Amino acid sequence: MSGDILHFTKSAHQRTLESLPWFLTQTLDPDERELVERHLRGCPECRAELESQRRFREAYADSDIAVDPEQALAKLRPRLARTHSAPQPWRARWVDRILGAWRSRPAWTTLALTAQLGIILALGWALNRAEQAVPSYHTLASAGMPTRTQGDLIIVFDPGTQQRTVQAILRAAGARVVDGPLASGAYVLAVSPGSLAATLARLRAERGVALVEALRTEGTP
């Protein structure tokens, strides 16, 4: 191990410096984390930098943006209605435009377009053959995507809420975490049978809870 301490290469030192932010947030892969730990043991400069980043991060995490989610969502709702409903008229307008352009075309374009169509069809056939050899991926519209997990409530804590406060809130409400953290920072909670409404109300009254919503209505599985 002493060799690692005495014979740092410049690139190892530089790599450690570049990785420190993610070492601090504990998001490095295990092998990468181990390399950083080994380097830190013998490098006072990197240890000082790590300590500096830790202090920076503690001060940095304070948030000062205040926007009301309900007011913002209220402004978005009319746009949702416009964008998700009735796609047909939009398509119809484009069909009309294309047909109109076709009807008013010059005579020579028929031959050119026919040749172009032939080339496109040939390329499409070739591409189709190539794609059959490539593994496909699925979109959400595809069948066979995973389905949801079980739970009664979904909850989001205020970003500034301490871990011990979160635990105290959950204990007092008689709720337990069955899933999460979801990537959004939300958790899925389970509550005792028959206590959904009461738990929901209790959690909504808690400081430190940014959002809590029921995933089912009382009495449904």
Next chain:
Amino acid sequence: MVHGRKASPAAVAGGPETAEEGELALLQRVAAGDRAAFELLYRCYFPRLTRFLGRVLQRPHTVEEVLNDAMLVVWRKAASFNGQSRISTWIFAIAYRRALKAIKRFDDPIEFDEEQAESLHPGPDAALMHRQLSATLGWAIARMPADHRAVIELTYFHGCRYQEIAQIMGCPVGTVKTRMFHARRRLQLLLSDRMEDLP
């Protein structure tokens, strides 16, 4: 992806695979046009997107507009999510692109209340110093490029892995590390004059 330093979720609950499936189920409902599912997703992401966009845009009055533009894209494009990244990465990437577009439109100076940063409330010494440091950091971060602000925010506050940040920002992982390194150096330079009296 987690809120790294506070309410450490990893200590509270379980594995990321099932968690991702839970969000995927929600997004599937959004893709099918389920408004209630969308509003739930919106509320779940709202605090984190607000924070992220606030830091990247540095113009509080534009956060709501850009956030809504981004979530409108989520609403319209949910069916095109192909599972090749985490859902949060996909949503943050959309928000980041909308933020960059918005920044290009700006011709007003960045908003930063110098007076507010200077007029600190009285309180215990430690709290006072902490507020002072936070205000100073806010001043320095407002003077950095948007891509540096984004990588700092996603790393230190949102706890993203650098691979996720690369996906969100649409760049190689090496670029993420380099940006972070230079952002740190730039911050140190900016703060060097102001940090002398701070811990």
